[in-house]
Every structure is written in C-alpha cells, then in structure tokens.
Amino acid sequence: MRQSHLFTKTRKDAPKDEVAKNAQLLIRGGFIHKEMAGAYSYLPLGLRVFKRIEQVIREEMNAIGGQEIILTALQNPELWEKSGRWKDDAIDVWFKPNLKNGAEVGLAPTHEEPLTALMSEYVQSYKDLPKYVYQFQTKFRNELRAKSGIMRTREFVMKDLYSFSRNEGEFRQFYEACAEAYMKIFARVGLGEKTFRTFASGGSFSKFSDEFQTICESGEDIIYLHRGKGVAVNKEVYGDDVLAELGLKKDELTEEKAIEVGNIFPLGTRFSDALGLTFKDEKGKDTAVIMGSYGIGPGRLMGTIAEVLSDDKGLVWPKDVSPYQVHIVAISGGNSDVSAEADRLYDILKENGIDALYDDRDVRAGEKFADADLLGIPTRLVVSERTVAEGGIEVSMRAGRGSALVPDSSIIEHLKKK
Numbered sequence: 001m002r003q004s005h006l007f008t009k010t011r012k013d014a015p016k017d018e019v020a021k022n023a024q025l026l027i028r029g030g031f032i033h034k035e036m037a038g039a040y041s042y043l044p045l046g047l048r049v050f051k052r053i054e055q056v057i058r059e060e061m062n063a064i065g066g067q068e069i070i071l072t073a074l075q076n077p078e079l080w081e082k083s084g085r086w087k088d089d090a091i092d093v094w095f096k097p098n099l100k101n102g103a104e105v106g107l108a109p110t111h112e113e114p115l116t117a118l119m120s121e122y123v124q125s126y127k128d129l130p131k132y133v134y135q136f137q138t139k140f141r142n143e144l145r146a147k148s149g150i151m152r153t154r155e156f157v158m159k160d161l162y163s164f165s166r167n168e169g170e171f172r173q174f175y176e177a178c179a180e181a182y183m184k185i186f187a188r189v190g191l192g193e194k195t196f197r198t199f200a201s202g203g204s205f206s207k208f209s210d211e212f213q214t215i216c217e218s219g220e221d222i223i224y225l226h227r228g229k230g231v232a233v234n235k236e237v238y239g240d241d242v243l244a245e246l247g248l249k250k251d252e253l254t255e256e257k258a259i260e261v262g263n264i265f266p267l268g269t270r271f272s273d274a275l276g277l278t279f280k281d282e283k284g285k286d287t288a289v290i291m292g293s294y295g296i297g298p299g300r301l302m303g304t305i306a307e308v309l310s311d312d313k314g315l316v317w318p319k320d321v322s323p324y325q326v327h328i329v330a331i332s333g334g335n336s337d338v339s340a341e342a343d344r345l346y347d348i349l350k351e352n353g354i355d356a357l358y359d360d361r362d363v364r365a366g367e368k369f370a371d372a373d374l375l376g377i378p379t380r381l382v383v384s385e386r387t388v389a390e391g392g393i394e395v396s397m398r399a400g401r402g403s404a405l406v407p408d409s410s411i412i413e414h415l416k417k418k
C-alpha cells in the first residue's frame, strides 16, 4: 500500500475528550475513528490489525474442534424469557429497540439462549455430541462507563464459543483444551508474558470461572498474582477460604491492575434446562447437555496490545498482528534516483509476497520517521541517497535499537528470516 493513497492521515493530537491511551494512539495513527463515547469505527490500518487478531483466534479455535457460524444480533425476547434473562435486572446492559408494530426485540449482549435453542434442532442422541460452535459477532451492551477506549465499548465484536458435552468429564476436558488454546492466542499476539489464568467467580454450577488477565496499569480489574505458579485470583473471590482451597499463600501474591482479555465459564445445565436442550443417552434416557461459554474480545485485545506494548513514540505491533510486515520509508529529498529505487524495492517485496506499507509521500524526513514510529510496523526499510550510494537498504526494528545496511541482493532473504 502506498501511503500517499491511504485516505487516513496521522495527527499530532488525539481528541480532547479521549482519555484512554489505546484510543489516543490508535486515533492519532488513523487506525480507528471515534463516533461517540463507547463506539469506534475501524479504518484501513486498524481493520488489518483487527482481522489479523481475529485470524489468530480463529486458527486456535479451529484447532480444538470449533465450527464457525454467525448468529443474528436481533434477539427474540421469547427465548430470553425462558431463561429469565430478558429482564433488565438479570442483564443490566440490554439495548431493546422496537419493531414498527411496537414489539420489542433485543440487541444481543451475548448468545447462550439463541444458540442453545438452535442446537436443540440438531442434537438428539449421545452420538451428536460433543460439539463446539463459535462466532465472531457484534454484541451490544449498554455499558455504564465507556472510558477505556476500544477496551470497553457499547458495540463490539466478540469471539464467543459454546461447548455442548455429554457429561462433566467431557466438558472439563474441552474446558482445559480451550484454556490452553487461549494461552497460545495471547502468546501469539505478544501478550504471553503478561497474561495469567485467573480464578474468578463462577455461577450456580461451578465455584470458579477462569479469566485471562493481562497485567497493565490502566486495567479496570485487581488481581492477586503468584508469579512462580503463573496463576492469579481476581479480587472478587479473593479471601482466606479461597486461597486455602487453591493452595496459595497471601504473602506470595502481588496485587496487580489487569485487563480481562478473555473469560471461560462453566454453564452446567443452566441454559439447556431452560431451553430444552437434551439428548438420549446410551440407555435411551433424556439427559440435559452440559455447556460452557468461552469469550474473547478481539477489539479489547487490540486495545490491550496498544496499551501494553507501546512506547513514548507510538505503537509497537508484534509481527503476528501488525497491519503490514514492513514499512518502506523513502527519503528522497527530491532525488528521483532514490524514488526509483524505493519504487523498485516496493515492487520486489510485492512479488515476493511481503506486505509493505510504502511511505512515498512528499514530506520531510523527520515527519516520516515520526509517523513510522507512531504507526509501529515492526520492520523499517529506509531508502535514501546514502543507502542508494552504498547499494543497500537500511533495516531497523521498531522495538529495537540501531540499524543495519543490508545489500539489495539479499534483502528478501533477510526479511524472510524475520
């Protein structure tokens, strides 16, 4: 992509009412646009990052047997009345618009009810289970506070997977497989070292659920972390009894602020009972399906990466989620030989399947470097009068120091190793 063609531009300042660092940086870089508090649009660079995060999650969900679908956002109140969750005191973040005839519909804040009802059309026998179904789908939540940029919005995409199992053992096996898949996801998007499986409150079917919390000063949650064991306890369940049960000692834990990037939850038969999702077991007996739900917000994850990995110059994308693999910065100073060399490099990268953003704009070198720092693409290739004279390309890393002059002839090989 030629940067001169990109319709977005970088800007020096974030909107005055934007308090969250993630949104400030992403807006300044032209990754997102703020529509209003708690509502952001994704622009070309931001959408690329978002899609790459989504793809990492998709690969790991497919690897544990997930089947992808998309359910509707519009919700039939009847289903939610069956589970007792249509009431605003059961779910306090509902959006409930009206149809032309006056009837209410819901904008889905989550999807247990419709998917459980849908599955009852396909699940009859023990032979139809287990099944694992997920989606990347837009949720609507009328959140009270929306001050954390794209980490807490009123409209957001969630990856939500639901598991349907025959018994507790089968359920637990998948639950653990999903917890492992989550840790792989967080490692792949660059948050592995700061993200910890965290005991949190469960529900009527399980004492605990598990959150995945990323240590960060701007986090809204408080957790107590055992670094050695790599586990944490959310403040909401932290107490002497729970610590004793988990074999954790108070003085070995540190209090940390953290962001909940994912959440997995045993549901037992809460929804299968309410919506009539049963199967005939081997003896022909009707049995309720055991369920679990598994959420990750790709937008919150993107915001967390922006919060945790950025520096005072701007964003720093890990390789697996960067909008482009490399950033070509042409410093031509009006010298057409330099522009021609940079054009040639851009074409060669394209031919070799290396995705590049190419800063071909007619602006000062200082501005180009500042923008490249703000955009945060991991590898930078500078083409200037000096590099052309020396027959090479200056390669540097956004997250590192120094640079190296790589000869023209070996640039592809050099980049493919990265």
Ligand code: ATP
Pocket (backbone or CB within 6 Å): 110, 141, 143, 150, 151, 152, 153, 154, 156, 158, 260, 261, 262, 263, 295, 296, 297, 298, 299, 300, 301
């Ligand atoms: P929180 O406790 O932060 O309000 P939650 O417990 O309600 O979140 P879940 O319903 O478990 O969240 O949602 C699963 C995942 O969806 C969360 O772990 C988070 O990554 C993401 N998510 C939840 N709410 C939002 C939101 N308002 N904006 C963006 N992402 C969100």
Ligand code: MG
Pocket (backbone or CB within 6 Å): 260, 263
């Ligand atoms: Mg939560």
